[in-house]
Amino acid sequence: MKKALLALLVSLCACASVQPKQYFTISLPEIEGKAEGATPNPHPVRLRVTPFQGALPYDRPEIVYRSSPFMFQYYSSKLWASKPQHLLREVVLRYLQAKGIVMEVSLEYGDQLPDYELSGEVVAIEEFDSGDVWFAHLAMRFSLVRFSDKVRIWQYSFDKRRTVFRKEPMFVVKAMSEILQEELQNLATMVDRAIAEDRNTNPVLGGEAQKTKEKEKVEQKEDEEIIKPED
Numbered sequence: 141m142k143k144a145l146l147a148l149l150v151s152l153c154a155c156a157s158v159q160p161k162q163y164f165t166i167s168l169p170e171i172e173g174k175a176e177g178a179t180p181n182p183h184p185v186r187l188r189v190t191p192f193q194g195a196l197p198y199d200r201p202e203i204v205y206r207s208s209p210f211m212f213q214y215y216s217s218k219l220w221a222s223k224p225q226h227l228l229r230e231v232v233l234r235y236l237q238a239k240g241i242v243m244e245v246s247l248e249y250g251d252q253l254p255d256y257e258l259s260g261e262v263v264a265i266e267e268f269d270s271g272d273v274w275f276a277h278l279a280m281r282f283s284l285v286r287f288s289d290k291v292r293i294w295q296y297s298f299d300k301r302r303t304v305f306r307k308e309p310m311f312v313v314k315a316m317s318e319i320l321q322e323e324l325q326n327l328a329t330m331v332d333r334a335i336a337e338d339r340n341t342n343p344v345l346g347g348e349a350q351k352t353k354e355k356e357k358v359e360q361k362e363d364e365e366i367i368k369p370e371d
Contacts, residue, residue: 159217185255186244192260194225204266267312274304276315294334
């Protein structure tokens with residue numbers, strides 16, 4: 141009888157120690173609750189956001205945290221609402237729809253084929269714990285392809301970290317959202333210009349289409365790497 145009671149107590153203690161699972165998502169205030177954009181003169185083209193790829197260590201719902209460049213660790217109770225590449229694809233779709241630079245942005249093929257396809261890759265999405273300082277780390281790559289001949293007309297990548305002053309995963313995810321919002325502002329402007337240049341017209345968001353003399357310009361900083369657009 142005593143053994144049975146002891147086993148029951150051990151089982152109850154084990155159950156009590158299990159943390160409830162928490163699910164996180166990327167949220168951009170600029171698009172929350174906002175319908176598709178109503179730009180007066182969007183490019184009369186269709187853009188499909190293709191399925192994003194994810195680097196293998198991040199191709200899972202558990203949030204990654206690291207304290208060393210040589211080791212990956214995963215929270216057992218802190219998870220993404222879906223795998224990062226799926227979640228970020230949806231966010232990019234909604235952002236581009238809200239900006240309204242083209243007449244249609246979709247995830248799937250419709251009755252009419254797209255004019256362009258935007259692909260993306262999640263290179264890193266993680267919490268980095270460096271002693272007394274935590275960082276949110278987000279790195280992605282994008283490319284824009286003309287659908288008719290599969291020619292890539294533009295590419296871009298970013299790799300950024302942001303200091304997190306409250307050492308909780310929620311604030312790490314908030315910092316990732318801030319990084320992404322800043323980068324999507326750049327992405328929308330550059331996709332607009334790339335399409336304008338390809339169609340020999342002016343960008344929807346203002347300015348004139350400009351051709352870069354260099355095929356690829358790389359700017360490296362201590363905390364980020366950005367590959368600027370190419371012809």
